[in-house]
Amino acid sequence: MKIALVTGATSGIGWATAEHLAAVGYKLIICGRREERLKELSSKVEVETYPLIFDVRDKAAVDAAIASLPEEWKAIDVLINNAGNAHGLGKIQDGNVDDWEAMIDINVKGLLYMTKAVVPGMIARATGHIVNIGSVAGKEVYPNGNVYCASKHAVDALNSGMRLDLNGTGVKVSQVCPGLVETEFSLVRFKGDEDRAGAVYQGFDPLTANDIADLIQFIVTRPAHVNIADTLIFPAAQAGSTVVDRKA
Ligand code: NDP
Numbered sequence: 001m002k003i004a005l006v007t008g009a010t011s012g013i014g015w016a017t018a019e020h021l022a023a024v025g026y027k028l029i030i031c032g033r034r035e036e037r038l039k040e041l042s043s044k045v046e047v048e049t050y051p052l053i054f055d056v057r058d059k060a061a062v063d064a065a066i067a068s069l070p071e072e073w074k075a076i077d078v079l080i081n082n083a084g085n086a087h088g089l090g091k092i093q094d095g096n097v098d099d100w101e102a103m104i105d106i107n108v109k110g111l112l113y114m115t116k117a118v119v120p121g122m123i124a125r126a127t128g129h130i131v132n133i134g135s136v137a138g139k140e141v142y143p144n145g146n147v148y149c150a151s152k153h154a155v156d157a158l159n160s161g162m163r164l165d166l167n168g169t170g171v172k173v174s175q176v177c178p179g180l181v182e183t184e185f186s187l188v189r190f191k192g193d194e195d196r197a198g199a200v201y202q203g204f205d206p207l208t209a210n211d212i213a214d215l216i217q218f219i220v221t222r223p224a225h226v227n228i229a230d231t232l233i234f235p236a237a238q239a240g241s242t243v244v245d246r247k248a
């Protein structure tokens, strides 16, 4: 049975991806900081799971978590680099440095730490697949998105860089760049303000976490000779970061 490791499995896209990969027979290493959520997810899927509770910002914790895997869980076939969030939405001159650091530390450095910990095993086994969750924010910059967009542009560059460097090793690298997906994303961005978060998804049908998980499942189940390098996925009502056909 193949093994998939999903970061950010406690919520949204990561949770849905874990469920989708379980449905096609992957054993799951599920990661996040909220242990109760990981227990709940474990109870809902019909495959073996191995929870790892750590903060992706903490390199020592990332390394210790991966090193702690029992022998039968070490051969990770698929790494879903999904953990990430936006923190705040405002002009650069009004920016909160703690928010900037959180986005760079989680979305960029966390993704690198995970990759650094997992990829040597994939290279040694000459097989593996890394799926990086980018964003439309990694393809275009929108007003007030500054540092979040920069962090996702970094993911976009790293996705290309990883694929170039890993060429010939047997490790595939793919990116999924969603537009507006209704998850806890905006609740985190707006620091728990439910009205502001809810307004982001009003007046149109946003993507769901399951829509993204469907795409991830498709990408990782292609034949060995096929690599879907990059994808951009929008709700039908969205044509760009700031172009959304909202009905009143
Ligand atoms: P959620 O807020 O629902 O989920 C975010 C996940 O990331 C949670 O499981 C959370 O787990 C985990 N996470 C956050 N910070 C850390 C950390 N420091 N250490 C470990 N895990 C962490 O958002 P989404 O599901 O929407 O987001 C998933 C990915 O999709 C992100 O990379 C996001 O940027 C990207 N994305 C989202 C879009 C959207 O519109 N929703 C659009 C484009 C991209 P926990 O809190 O338990 O640690």
Ligand code: 8X3
Pocket (backbone or CB within 6 Å): 134, 135, 136, 137, 145, 178, 179, 180, 181, 241
């Ligand atoms: C999440 C989508 O448009 O809020 O990456 O940046 S957006």
